[in-house]
Amino acid sequence: MRHDLFLLGALLATTAAWAGEPGTALKNDSLRAEPYGDAKAVGSLNRGDKVDILAKQGAWLQVKAGKTTGWVRLLSIKRGSSSGGSEAAGVLALASGRAGTGQVVSTTGVRGLNEEALKSAKFNDADIQLLDTSAVSADDARQFAATGGLAARRLDYLPEPKGGAQ
């Protein structure tokens, strides 16, 4: 019964943004029977594996990878259909510095915030003052948080993962 309620909750928590979408594994990870770190592993994903996203529950996604269905942490999955090879090629190009140069194609027809625009920018005195007038007091912010049901909690920063910045 509890289990059914839980499953129902999982279904209700499913957001349209995730369910029914394809995804790609960003790293090697385990597929688990339930959305918990200590739940039984029912399979594994390798980086680059394609999955179908079935549901989202908190920080977990229920995915179908091949014939196996299981839960995986959502940070392990890149959402959406990517044409695998070209996406990977893109990342590689970026890493080697080949992408991101030259390709400044504005799709909007508006000049973007590119290097040139930033370099030639002149101090906007009126707007920096406007920025000041939009500032709020700490009490205002606290009140605003309380209205939204936001409660501050203690939490340590995440240590840098082993293997360093690269």
Place this chain on the structure above:
Amino acid sequence: MRGLLLALLLVVSLPAMAFDLGKTLGGKSLKIGKTSKTEEIRIGREIAGNLLGAAPLVMDAELQKYVNRVGLWVALQSERPDLPWRFGVIDSSDLNAFAAPGGYVLITKGLYRTLNSEAELAGVLAHEIAHVVKKHHLKLLQKQQLLDAGAGLLGEQVGKDSDSVRKLIGSGAEICARSLDKGAEYEADRMGVILAARAGYDPYGLPEVLQAIGHAGRDDGRVALLFKTHPHPDDRLAKLGEAVGDRLDGVKDGKMLRERLYKMKE
């Protein structure tokens, strides 16, 4: 780059030159921990003002007030709650957000429009807040200053008056077009997730935005600068995933506040 910097540092520190960097700068050299808060804010204000010259604030007082409330609430959870934090939405269709020393945080209208919840806004602002808290841009300026010192451009007092600030930050808001090292971006991601969670939000707002940005095509001009100055969103997500692991398993009641996200008028 690092090698060059080291080489310059060696040259600068040669005893035979009897060369005191701090002295040459009139005691105002931009050393981390030595730049006063007042100077830091002055530097940031100049950068933010120049950035506003490239893209002015969106003329929607309610929107600006809203991002200040979310932003300050998140900043209050940081180690520097007492900075004069300023948040703003700027009129650009680019997908980007910027931080300047002293507590200035600006997000583009383009990026704001992709957001689906207040938790996502909090996550984006938290990433920028982390840059300010860790003084990442101040350190970048310091590095640049040392390079300039090597090139013989020393002699200005730094951060003392607007002329010296202008000399320090260079032309316009060009510092906003420069990359921090990757480690600083990953660090800001790790801190951003935690700052948002400390503020009571769902910690996965920032990763959700990274997912959305990752979908922008490489030929999409709206992400040209962001992709140039940051690691690819896929790499950022993967790094974040490694860092988070099971550490946020206990954080279950974070709020998304989808319905409270302020809808832009135009």
